[in-house]
Amino acid sequence: MTTRSTELLRVVHHRPGVTRADAARLLGVGTGAATELVTKLSRASLLVQAPAAPSGSRGRPTTVLLPHPEGPLVLAVAITHEAWRIDVVELGGATAATRSGRHAATGWDEVRAAVAAAIAEIISRYGDRPRAVGVSVPGTVSRTLRLDASTAGWHDVDLTELWPHAGVFVAGNDATLAATAESHRGAAANASVAVHLRIEAGLGGAVVENGRPVIGARGAAGEFGHMPFGDPSIRCPCGASGCWGTAVDGTALARFLGEPAPRDPVTYARRVIAAAAPGSTEMIAVRSVAAALGRGVAGLVNGLDADLVTLGGLGVDLLAAAPDAIEEAYRDGLMLIHRDSPPPVLPAALGDEEGPIAGAAEQAWTALLPHLT
Numbered sequence: 001m002t003t004r005s006t007e008l009l010r011v012v013h014h015r016p017g018v019t020r021a022d023a024a025r026l027l028g029v030g031t032g033a034a035t036e037l038v039t040k041l042s043r044a045s046l047l048v049q050a051p052a053a054p055s056g057s058r059g060r061p062t063t064v065l066l067p068h069p070e071g072p073l074v075l076a077v078a079i080t081h082e083a084w085r086i087d088v089v090e091l092g093g094a095t096a097a098t099r100s101g102r103h104a105a106t107g108w109d110e111v112r113a114a115v116a117a118a119i120a121e122i123i124s125r126y127g128d129r130p131r132a133v134g135v136s137v138p139g140t141v142s143r144t145l146r147l148d149a150s151t152a153g154w155h156d157v158d159l160t161e162l163w164p165h166a167g168v169f170v171a172g173n174d175a176t177l178a179a180t181a182e183s184h185r186g187a188a189a190n191a192s193v194a195v196h197l198r199i200e201a202g203l204g205g206a207v208v209e210n211g212r213p214v215i216g217a218r219g220a221a222g223e224f225g226h227m228p229f230g231d232p233s234i235r236c237p238c239g240a241s242g243c244w245g246t247a248v249d250g251t252a253l254a255r256f257l258g259e260p261a262p263r264d265p266v267t268y269a270r271r272v273i274a275a276a277a278p279g280s281t282e283m284i285a286v287r288s289v290a291a292a293l294g295r296g297v298a299g300l301v302n303g304l305d306a307d308l309v310t311l312g313g314l315g316v317d318l319l320a321a322a323p324d325a326i327e328e329a330y331r332d333g334l335m336l337i338h339r340d341s342p343p344p345v346l347p348a349a350l351g352d353e354e355g356p357i358a359g360a361a362e363q364a365w366t367a368l369l370p371h372l373t
C-alpha cells in the first residue's frame with residue numbers, strides 16, 4: 001500500500017480510538033480519501049471502525065478507529081540481570097498477554113532457552129499474528145544485534161537466537177529504551193531534546209531528539225555515569241577515575257558513611273535514603289549525593305540544551321528525599337541563559353520496570369509499521 005496507510009496506522013497506534021475525521025485532519029487528506037484508506041486497512045485486518053460513544057450532541061454519528069482484534073502483534077521482551085518478561089502488545093500499545101520468569105545469576109544459554117521457549121509458546125497460541133520483536137537488555141547492542149552485558153557476564157551473544165524466524169527484530173539498551181518510551185508516552189512527550197537518566201548500580205540514560213534516541217556509533221551512547229563530574233581520587237570499575245556515577249550511587253553513600261562498598265549498591269542506597277531523617281548522618285550523605293546529581297544534570301543541560309530531564313531508578317528516590325539539594329546544585333551549575341526558566345528535572349512517568357519494555361514495544365512497532373502496508 002502507501003506511505004499514507006503507514007501514517008494512518010501510526011496515528012491509530014499513538015491515539016487508538018481517534019475519530020476518522022481527526023485522523024483525516026492529522027494526515028492532511030480529505031474525508032473521501034480517509035474513508036478509502038480506512039476501508040483498505042480494515043480489509044487487511046489492521047483496523048476496525050466503531051461508532052463513537054454518544055457525546056450527547058446532535059449531528060452525524062462519529063466513527064472511531066481501533067486496532068483490529070485479529071491484527072498484528074509485537075512481542076516486547078525485557079531481560080534484566082535477574083528476570084525476563086515478554087509482553088504481547090497490540091497496535092495502540094495495549095498488552096494482550098504477559099509471560100515472565102526469573103534467572104538469577106545464570107549464564108546466557110539458560111536465559112536464551114527460557115525466553116525462546118516462551119516465545120515459541122506465544123507463537124503457538126497467536127499463530128501468525130506476532131510479526132516483530134523488540135528486546136531490552138542491560139548492556140550494549142551492536143548494529144548486528146549482538147549483546148555485551150559485562151556485569152551479567154554475557155559477551156558477544158547473538159540476540160536473534162531468541163526468535164530466529166522473526167520478521168522484524170530490534171533490540172536496545174534498557175536505559176535507552178526507557179528514555180524512548182518516556183519521550184513517546186511519558187513525561188517527555190513532545191520534548192524536542194529530552195535527557196533521561198537512570199541511576200542503579202551505575203548511571204546510564206539517553207538523549208532523545210524528536211522521539212529518536214542517540215545510540216552512538218557502536219550502540220554505546222548514554223554512558224553519562226562515566227563523565228568526569230566526580231571526585232578525581234576515586235577509581236571507577238570502568239578503568240577511568242573521577243566518574244560521575246561513583247559520586248551518585250550506593251557506593252558513594254557508603255564512602256560518605258565510612259562503610260565498606262556494598263555488595264548490592266541499589267538495595268543499600270534505598271535503605272540509607274529511607275533512614276535519612278532530618279539532621280541524621282544518613283541525610284547529610286544523601287544530600288551530598290543529591291548535590292552531585294544536580295551538578296552533573298546542570299552540565300548535561302548546559303551541553304545539550306535539553307527541554308527537560310527525567311530521572312529513573314535511584315534518581316526518583318533522591319528527588320523525593322532531597323529535592324532542594326538537587327535543585328540548588330542544579331541551578332548553581334546552570335549557565336545564566338538557562339536560569340530564567342531552568343528545564344525541569346522530573347521523575348520519569350513510566351516506572352523502572354515499565355519504561356524499558358514499553359520502549360522495546362515502541363521500537364518494534366516503529367520498525368514494523370512500514371512493513372504492514
Ligand SMILES: [Zn+2]
Nearest residue numbers: 226236238243
Ligand atoms: Zn567510569
